[in-house]
Amino acid sequence: MSKKQVILGAQFPGVNNFTVWSDPQAGSQIAFSSFRRFAETVERGKFDFIFLAEGLRLREQKGRFHELDVAGRPNTLAVLTALASVTRNVGLIGTLTTTFNEPYPLARQLATLDVLSEGRSGWNVVTSPGAFTGANFRRGDHLPFAQRYERAREFIETARKVWAGGAFEAHTRHFDLSGKNAVGPLPQGAPVIAQAGDSDEGRELAASHADLIYSRHGTLEEGQAFYADVKGRLARYGRSPDSLKILPGANFVLGDTQEEAQANHRAIRLQQVSPKSAIVFLEQVWNRDLSAYDPDGPLPEVEPDVEAQLAQGRATRYDQRLETAKAWRQLAERDGLSIRDLIIRVTERKQFIGTPQSVAQEIDRHVQENAADGFVFAPHLTPGGFDVFVEKVVPILQERGVLRRDYEAGSLRANLGLAA
Amino acid sequence: MPEIGKTDMSNIKPLILGVALDAGAITYGPAEGWRDRWSTLFATLDGVAEFATIEDGFARTSGDGPDATLLANWLAPRAPRIGLIADAALNFAEPFHVSTAIATLDYVSEGRAGLLAQRLRGERVSEAIAAIGALDGFPRADDEALDQDGTDAIEVIRRLWDSWEDDAVIRDPETQRYLDGGKLHYVDFRSDSFKILGPSITPRPPQGQPVVAAHWAKGTDSSLALAADLVIVRVEDIAAFRALPGATGKLVIAEIDDTDNLFAAARAAVVAGAGALRIALSGSLEQAARFASDIAPSLRAAGLVRPSAEGPLRQRFGLPATPNRYATAA
Numbered sequence: 177m178s179k180k181q182v183i184l185g186a187q188f189p190g191v192n193n194f195t196v197w198s199d200p201q202a203g204s205q206i207a208f209s210s211f212r213r214f215a216e217t218v219e220r221g222k223f224d225f226i227f228l229a230e231g232l233r234l235r236e237q238k239g240r241f242h243e244l245d246v247a248g249r250p251n252t253l254a255v256l257t258a259l260a261s262v263t264r265n266v267g268l269i270g271t272l273t274t275t276f277n278e279p280y281p282l283a284r285q286l287a288t289l290d291v292l293s294e295g296r297s298g299w300n301v302v303t304s305p306g307a308f309t310g311a312n313f314r315r316g317d318h319l320p321f322a323q324r325y326e327r328a329r330e331f332i333e334t335a336r337k338v339w340a341g342g343a344f345e346a347h348t349r350h351f352d353l354s355g356k357n358a359v360g361p362l363p364q365g366a367p368v369i370a371q372a373g374d375s376d377e378g379r380e381l382a383a384s385h386a387d388l389i390y391s392r393h394g395t396l397e398e399g400q401a402f403y404a405d406v407k408g409r410l411a412r413y414g415r416s417p418d419s420l421k422i423l424p425g426a427n428f429v430l431g432d433t434q435e436e437a438q439a440n441h442r443a444i445r446l447q448q449v450s451p452k453s454a455i456v457f458l459e460q461v462w463n464r465d466l467s468a469y470d471p472d473g474p475l476p477e478v479e480p481d482v483e484a485q486l487a488q489g490r491a492t493r494y495d496q497r498l499e500t501a502k503a504w505r506q507l508a509e510r511d512g513l514s515i516r517d518l519i520i521r522v523t524e525r526k527q528f529i530g531t532p533q534s535v536a537q538e539i540d541r542h543v544q545e546n547a548a549d550g551f552v553f554a555p556h557l558t559p560g561g562f563d564v565f566v567e568k569v570v571p572i573l574q575e576r577g578v579l580r581r582d583y584e585a586g587s588l589r590a591n592l593g594l595a596a
Numbered sequence: 597m598p599e600i601g602k603t604d605m606s607n608i609k610p611l612i613l614g615v616a617l618d619a620g621a622i623t624y625g626p627a628e629g630w631r632d633r634w635s636t637l638f639a640t641l642d643g644v645a646e647f648a649t650i651e652d653g654f655a656r657t658s659g660d661g662p663d664a665t666l667l668a669n670w671l672a673p674r675a676p677r678i679g680l681i682a683d684a685a686l687n688f689a690e691p692f693h694v695s696t697a698i699a700t701l702d703y704v705s706e707g708r709a710g711l712l713a714q715r716l717r718g719e720r721v722s723e724a725i726a727a728i729g730a731l732d733g734f735p736r737a738d739d740e741a742l743d744q745d746g747t748d749a750i751e752v753i754r755r756l757w758d759s760w761e762d763d764a765v766i767r768d769p770e771t772q773r774y775l776d777g778g779k780l781h782y783v784d785f786r787s788d789s790f791k792i793l794g795p796s797i798t799p800r801p802p803q804g805q806p807v808v809a810a811h812w813a814k815g816t817d818s819s820l821a822l823a824a825d826l827v828i829v830r831v832e833d834i835a836a837f838r839a840l841p842g843a844t845g846k847l848v849i850a851e852i853d854d855t856d857n858l859f860a861a862a863r864a865a866v867v868a869g870a871g872a873l874r875i876a877l878s879g880s881l882e883q884a885a886r887f888a889s890d891i892a893p894s895l896r897a898a899g900l901v902r903p904s905a906e907g908p909l910r911q912r913f914g915l916p917a918t919p920n921r922y923a924t925a926a
Contacts, residue, residue: 197767197774198767198769198772202767205765206703206798206799207703208673208703208704208706212673231797232692232797233793233797234780234795234797240777241775241777241780242775242777243773243774243775243776243777244772244773244774245774246774247774247775248760248764248765248775248797248798248799249797249798250696250699250700250703250798251693251696251697251699251700251798253663253666253697254665254666254669254696254697254700254701254704255669255700255704257666257667257669257670258669258670258672258673258700258704260670261669261670261671261672261673261674262673276690277690277693278728278729278731280655280727280728281654281663281688281689281727281728284654284660284662284663285663285666287627287662288662288663288666288667289666291627291628291630291631291662292630292631292662292666292667292670294631311791311792311793312692312792312793312794313690313692313733313792314690314691314731314732314733314734314789314790314792315731315732315733316732316733316790316791318732318733351729352729352730353726353727353728353729354726354727355655355657355660355723355726355727356657356660357660358620358627358653358659358660358661359627359660359661359662360627362627363627363628450772451772452771452772452773453772
């Protein structure tokens with residue numbers, strides 16, 4: 177039996193502290209030349225798709241704009257459509273919210289991308305925090321929190337009607353609309369639907385409506401448990417296990433030797449968590465101004481303020497501040513960590529760190545042992561973050577017979593091994 | 597129409613030549629052929645016309661076609677010279693999304709982006725409302741509400757383009773800051789129908805303010821046109837537009853649908869004070885080829901149209917550079 181193929185997604189490094197801007201090799205986050213170079217590199221590496229995250233309001237903290245990390249991005253659909261013009265095979269997946277879009281305009285835009293890319297479009301379906309992001313949109317905070325997945329489901333179902341082409345209508349709890357669309361039927365039937373999020377509701381939405389699930393990368397065992405859980409939900413919807421691909425978001429650090437890779441990793445972590453960033457992270461848990469503290473010194477003796485909400489526009493919320501602070505204190509004490517070293521430790525994600533050979537082997541192992549169907553990798557540098565990966569890891573995956581040597585199918589759906 | 601002799605014409609400023617294309621026109625046929633057709637069309641027009649307006653068929657039940665702004669983003673890398681003015685039905689779109697999509701077009705095209713602010717009328721309004729649903733924050737179907745909402749949307753979009761100062765990204769190793777938060781600004785727009793806080797998620801586009809165009813016809817409300825930089829007017833309405841208070845400084849684009857009397861119409865446009873000429877094309881490849889090989893060169897030979905200029909679109913139209921409204925003194 178032929179080996180299970182590894183699916184590779186490439187996330188454009190974006191608005192978070194993982195993207196290193198202080199490195200001399202870090203390029204523009206907004207010039208089209210950066211996006212083009214990034215896309216051309218991963219297409220040379222025979223990746224399945226490029227993946228863009230979304231953020232519809234600039235991050236703020238303590239009532240001020242967050243200044244320490246990369247910020248600013250193009251309009252997702254616009255830059256993906258421009259990339260469709262300069263690439264031939266790589267898929268183009270954008271994260272787009274169902275909260276601050278309406279089904280007909282968004283479905284028509286995705287249809288436009290699908291036609292102009294000849295069937296390479298994808299949509300990572302997300303919901304957005306109401307009041308914070310809503311401040312930038314006509315309808316404002318229009319959606320009760322509990323209804324956001326319901327709206328997302330109805331949104332996808334309505335979008336599918338638009339993609340079919342011709343007359344469409346929807347009369348549901350969230351939508352009351354009708355019209356006619358001349359763009360559909362689409363080259364690949366419908367954009368590839370991705371769903372992000374590990375919550376129970378998110379998993380269920382993926383099982384009922386999605387082609388891909390973008391999940392968290394953990395240990396092999398955690399991956400296997402998640403994989404079994406999500407794939408196990410598919411039968412209920414009359415779907416086969418192959419019809420939903422599980423792709424954790426992951427990072428990698430390479431070196432010619434294992435030691436060099438570890439040293440590179442340490443250097444990158446120091447760039448990612450600058451002294452000031454460490455204090456800001458700590459402030460998110462402590463919920464108070466800690467700017468007077470020394471990042472290279474011990475944790476503050478003062479306890480977190482459990483009253484007000486401090487950080488906005490962040491995916492992570494710390495509801496159990498006192499417990500987190502207690503755990504961090506114990507860890508810092510045990511290992512003798514400064515504030516910065518502690519933050520480097522607690523914000524560490526599970527990564528592939530090693531030689532091209534060992535990283536390729538580990539990626540393959542996660543896929544063959546059903547902890548994943550592939551990965552969405554995010555490099556730490558724009559735009560050259562995949563250069564070494566494509567030069568050194570990709571040929572090994574090809575050698576192992578788990579990655580295409582050239583694109584065979586036309587559409588993203590077909591490249592991913594999904595039925596039309 | 598007064599007859600103008602060659603001597604008179606020699607003292608007059610030749611027009612900027614552009615074309616109008618309707619992205620949803622039936623000429624383009626089924627969607628599988630769009631890629632090739634648009635590609636060929638713009639390979640023909642690039643460097644011949646200085647700009648193209650791409651009309652959007654939002655919710656048009658007789659054919660909506662592709663999203664014009666996305667199409668323009670797709671065309672920009674393959675047509676390196678032509679200005680791309682993408683149409684959006686502002687009343688039925690999120691101003692925030694329109695502002696970032698046009699700003700992105702300006703990045704992709706390296707300063708050749710424009711927005712055609714479309715004000716739907718008649719049946720198109722009811723079709724648009726049916727397609728999105730009647731929602732809070734979107735205007736009612738009456739003329740007054742649509743006109744007001746359109747000018748509000750332009751104001752918000754312009755503010756969002758200015759919401760990052762040009763030097764907001766500092767990448768300063770000394771202070772460990774990527775951004776200077778003092779160079780980002782809330783636009784804090786409030787009207788009766790909607791509120792937008794800002795700032796944009798997209799840094800200020802290369803032109804600062806991409807060009808904004810709008811249509812005007814005699815007898816209609818002028819607020820949208822007066823909020824634009826470029827005003828598209830039928831030749832016979834140019835004098836009436838010029839007489840409007842507030843029309844000073846607007847560049848008039850004379851709209852020509854009928855190419856039979858092209859030269860007479862172009863002469864009349866020059867005399868009436870137009871700065872540009874926009875000729876409607878059907879999307880037929882034969883017609884576009886004729887435009888490039890015959891019509892455009894003859895207009896240029898007659899001194900009615902200037903040679904194609906390059907560089908940022910604002911500059912081509914002779915529009916003044918726009919200081920950032922939020923910029924703090926250096």
